[in-house]
Amino acid sequence: xxxxxxxxxxxxxxxIFGVSVVIFLLVQLTPGDSxxxxxxxxxxxxxxxxxxxxxxxxxxxxxxxxxxLKRTLSGDFGTSxxxxxxxxxxxxxxxxxxxxxTSSALLLAMIIGYSIGLxxxxxxxxxxxxxxxxxxLLAGSxxxxxxxxxxxxxxxxxxxxxxxxxxxxxxxxxGLLDLLKHLILxxxxxxxxxxxxxxxxxxxxxxxxxRRPHVRVARAKGIKRASLLRRHVILNALPSITxxxxxxxxxxxxxxxxxxxxxxxxxLGSLLYDSITARDIPVLQATTLLxxxxxxxxxxxxxxxxxxxxPRLREA
Amino acid sequence: xxxxxxxxxFTFALALSASAIALAPTAxxxxxxxxxxxxxxxxxxxxxxxxxxxxxxxxxxxxxxxxVKEDLTKADVPTPELIPGLAKSWxxxxxxxxxxxxxxxxxxxxxxxxxxxxxxxFNFERFWDESxxxxxKKAKAFVIAYTKWIKSVEVVDxxxxxxxxxxxxxxxxxxxxxxxxxxxxxxxxxxxxxxNEGIVAHPIGTGPFKFVERDQGVKTVIERNDDYWGNKxxxxxxxxxxxxxxxxxxxxxxxxxxxxxxxxxxxxIERLKGExxxxxxxxxxxxxxxxxxxxxxxxxxDIRVRKAINMAIDxxxxxxxxxxxxxxxxxxxxxxxxDAYDPNFKSFTYDPEGAxxxxxxxxxxDLKLVFEIPQYGTGEIVETWIQRDLKKVGIDVELRKYEWxxxxxKWAGGMPEDVAMNEIGWGMSTPSWIDIVSxxxxxxxxxxxxxxxxxxxxxxxxxxxxLERDPVKAKEIYQKANRIIMDDAAFVPLVDDLQPIxxxxxxxxxxxxxxxxYDLSIVSVE
Numbered sequence: 057x058x059x060x061x062x063x064x065x066x067x068x069x070x071x072i073f074g075v076s077v078v079i080f081l082l083v084q085l086t087p088g089d090s091x092x093x094x095x096x097x098x099x100x101x102x103x104x105x106x107x108x109x110x111x112x113x114x115x116x117x118x119x120x121x122x123x124x125l126k127r128t129l130s131g132d133f134g135t136s137x138x139x140x141x142x143x144x145x146x147x148x149x150x151x152x153x154x155x156x157x158t159s160s161a162l163l164l165a166m167i168i169g170y171s172i173g174l175x176x177x178x179x180x181x182x183x184x185x186x187x188x189x190x191x192x193l194l195a196g197s198x199x200x201x202x203x204x205x206x207x208x209x210x211x212x213x214x215x216x217x218x219x220x221x222x223x224x225x226x227x228x229x230x231g232l233l234d235l236l237k238h239l240i241l242x243x244x245x246x247x248x249x250x251x252x253x254x255x256x257x258x259x260x261x262x263x264x265x266x267r268r269p270h271v272r273v274a275r276a277k278g279i280k281r282a283s284l285l286r287r288h289v290i291l292n293a294l295p296s297i298t299x300x301x302x303x304x305x306x307x308x309x310x311x312x313x314x315x316x317x318x319x320x321x322x323x324l325g326s327l328l329y330d331s332i333t334a335r336d337i338p339v340l341q342a343t344t345l346l347x348x349x350x351x352x353x354x355x356x357x358x359x360x361x362x363x364x365x366x367p368r369l370r371e372a
Numbered sequence: 373x374x375x376x377x378x379x380x381x382f383t384f385a386l387a388l389s390a391s392a393i394a395l396a397p398t399a400x401x402x403x404x405x406x407x408x409x410x411x412x413x414x415x416x417x418x419x420x421x422x423x424x425x426x427x428x429x430x431x432x433x434x435x436x437x438x439x440v441k442e443d444l445t446k447a448d449v450p451t452p453e454l455i456p457g458l459a460k461s462w463x464x465x466x467x468x469x470x471x472x473x474x475x476x477x478x479x480x481x482x483x484x485x486x487x488x489x490x491x492x493x494f495n496f497e498r499f500w501d502e503s504x505x506x507x508x509k510k511a512k513a514f515v516i517a518y519t520k521w522i523k524s525v526e527v528v529d530x531x532x533x534x535x536x537x538x539x540x541x542x543x544x545x546x547x548x549x550x551x552x553x554x555x556x557x558x559x560x561x562x563x564x565x566x567x568n569e570g571i572v573a574h575p576i577g578t579g580p581f582k583f584v585e586r587d588q589g590v591k592t593v594i595e596r597n598d599d600y601w602g603n604k605x606x607x608x609x610x611x612x613x614x615x616x617x618x619x620x621x622x623x624x625x626x627x628x629x630x631x632x633x634x635x636x637x638x639x640x641i642e643r644l645k646g647e648x649x650x651x652x653x654x655x656x657x658x659x660x661x662x663x664x665x666x667x668x669x670x671x672x673x674d675i676r677v678r679k680a681i682n683m684a685i686d687x688x689x690x691x692x693x694x695x696x697x698x699x700x701x702x703x704x705x706x707x708x709x710x711d712a713y714d715p716n717f718k719s720f721t722y723d724p725e726g727a728x729x730x731x732x733x734x735x736x737x738d739l740k741l742v743f744e745i746p747q748y749g750t751g752e753i754v755e756t757w758i759q760r761d762l763k764k765v766g767i768d769v770e771l772r773k774y775e776w777x778x779x780x781x782k783w784a785g786g787m788p789e790d791v792a793m794n795e796i797g798w799g800m801s802t803p804s805w806i807d808i809v810s811x812x813x814x815x816x817x818x819x820x821x822x823x824x825x826x827x828x829x830x831x832x833x834x835x836x837x838x839l840e841r842d843p844v845k846a847k848e849i850y851q852k853a854n855r856i857i858m859d860d861a862a863f864v865p866l867v868d869d870l871q872p873i874x875x876x877x878x879x880x881x882x883x884x885x886x887x888x889x890y891d892l893s894i895v896s897v898e
Binding site for chain 1: 512516613619627630780781784796819
């Protein structure tokens with residue numbers, strides 16, 4: 057088990073390295089640079105050259121990348137070109153905010169997905185099953201942006217139960233209750249897509265397991281339903297369920313951008329959006345690396361859990 | 373009464389008075405209230421020497437001041453009046469080369485250090501004097517339009533500073549009041565303590581508000597400066613909230629989470645007015661939307677084609693039906709909001725038949741033109757209208773949309789031959805804005821005259837205008853240049869944006885001035 061984990065952890069290095077090179081190149085290849093972004097209508101060639109020199113953007117690409125890599129390996133992620141704020145000061149609080157949003161969304165998605173999926177599987181082909189599957193299709197296909205705005209229109213504007221945007225009340229003092237009030241709509245919006253997928257996979261996986269020979273034998277032996285589920289069905293169905301759940305976490309980490317923009321939730325997604333618009337390379341690098349890192353870790357955790365559940369997977 | 377009853381009454385009375393005491397100070401503190409402004413973009417950096425955008429200046433304008441200011445407390449004026457700021461008076465020598473500023477006494481920066489001639493000198497060294505140890509390289513790119521005129525800066529006495537220009541330029545003071553790299557006064561002590569980069573976390577100026585905190589992406593907070601030398605602000609605090617998505621901004625306004633928005637979507641304005649929100653516009657905001665015509669494009673080299681394009685577009689229609697009255701059809705290339713602007717200037721009227729005739733005369737058939745445009749949050753409605761108008765006279769326009777920064781790079785780099793038109797919207801409260809847009813030497817890469825328009829007649833007039841001390845005479849010269857530019861059909865002016873701003877009914881005293889930024893010291897919130 058130990059070597060399995062170790063092998064998995066080692067795979068982080070090439071992935072992270074690869075991501076950093078790709079992002080760096082992509083930004084360089086995109087027309088327009090941060091000097092243009094900052095200078096706006098005043099972006100004459102002379103002014104741009106001055107600014108590029110001042111920012112070190114006129115050095116050859118391998119030199120720029122090398123300098124960035126050296127600094128990053130020693131823990132210095134540089135300074136944001138647009139705001140001159142140190143990158144770690146910018147990125148870490150946003151990372152925490154995104155974690156709050158995505159873990160709440162994932163938790164919601166798991167609760168909805170596991171419970172509805174389980175009930176649907178146990179009542180396969182019933183009215184309950186068919187209606188929940190249609191609903192999940194709707195929820196999974198609806199664009200996140202639109203869903204978010206619809207929820208805001210209903211709960212914030214019409215009913216005035218919840219706030220429209222942000223993580224905290226601007227004029228107030230904050231606090232846990234304030235945070236929770238602000239968290240509900242964005243978390244629900246972000247959760248609906250993953251919830252739909254998890255519901256379907258849970259249902260499919262359970263139905264599949266319920267059909268297996270060993271379950272039929274157990275039923276024939278007269279084992280009670282609760283015990284049957286607990287000991288013979290759920291554990292066997294888990295690997296595909298945990299895999300899809302882990303994938304949803306990865307998807308959420310990178311995909312909350314739209315939810316964050318609609319709700320002005322100050323997370324990594326909206327930071328990514330801003331830094332792409334501003335061509336803010338140090339921030340872009342740090343943000344994408346963090347997202348990639350989290351995605352890889354999430355998948356490793358899922359692999360480890362699956363290996364713990366199913367010894368057959370430990371050789372992989 | 374039993375002991376228990378008395379005790380209960382006593383504790384109840386105690387609790388009541390405690391809460392009364394707890395509430396009272398808050399009631400006293402909240403005199404002017406807190407204004408929460410939902411901004412369409414995040415401010416970039418709070419160092420006024422190393423930044424440019426309007427969104428940023430709208431914030432730094434409250435914290436920093438320059439020697440000279442614009443009076444933004446009056447709405448119904450053609451251009452904001454130049455008034456004393458940190459200089460209580462100034463003189464310009466008869467040859468126009470020496471500006472002698474007499475500084476205001478008793479002014480302190482927000483950190484308590486004194487404002488004096490040494491502080492002014494330090495600031496000029498920071499953004500202009502490359503030989504000084506205080507020079508900040510990054511600032512140079514932003515302030516270049518203002519500093520390229522400066523020959524020397526000297527401290528005459530502790531309260532007097534003299535700036536000598538290389539050549540006379542009577543628009544120079546105004547040029548230093550636009551959002552890009554302004555000569556605003558930053559506390560030298562703060563720069564020395566926190567460094568050139570660190571100043572963004574400690575933006576210390578002399579203005580009516582001082583910086584409290586910045587949570588990037590969430591809010592920037594400033595509070596009233598009770599030691600301000602001038603009219604103290606009414607508001608206790610201002611919170612700037614970046615809300616990129618226009619729908620979110622509108623929703624937050626309706627829900628009372630913010631009090632003010634700029635650049636509202638045009639079709640929401642009527643509805644919000646109906647709900648009791650206050651909509652203000654200003655007919656002299658320096659903001660003109662126009663098209664650059666590419667003089668390197670083979671088809672557009674013929675003046676008849678350029679004139680036909682100008683005649684084919686229904687500007688009034690765009691102003692009425694798309695801008696819903698928050699725009700005004702523009703026929704010339706001078707920026708509104710200046711003392712040279714003439715709202716009655718007319719050039720091409722909407723005449724599709726005339727346009728078709730001209731195109732026929734020019735022997736042009738089945739003309740296909742490429743129009744490069746930036747991607748907007750509001751959708752490319754105006755551009756699609758223009759495409760339709762040109763189709764009616766037989767010109768096929770292909771719209772090529774680009775993300776904003778990509779577009780800026782292309783626009784600033786100059787149009788290649790195969791592109792016929794691009795567009796932009798901006799302006800300045802100095803009529804010399806037209807120099808930036810239309811001079812021969814403003815062609816890329818030296819400048820941003822994206823269509824490479826060049827008429828030496830115009831350049832000669834603009835050279836004269838800048839040397840003209842009397843604004844009335846300067847106006848005549850600028851208008852002559854304007855007439856030549858439009859006779860050449862060098863650009864297609866479209867619509868002036870009247871900058872609609874929507875405020876909640878709780879906001880009192882807000883003035884929408886003929887500028888793109890606002891004086892918040894006169895505002896209060898109930």
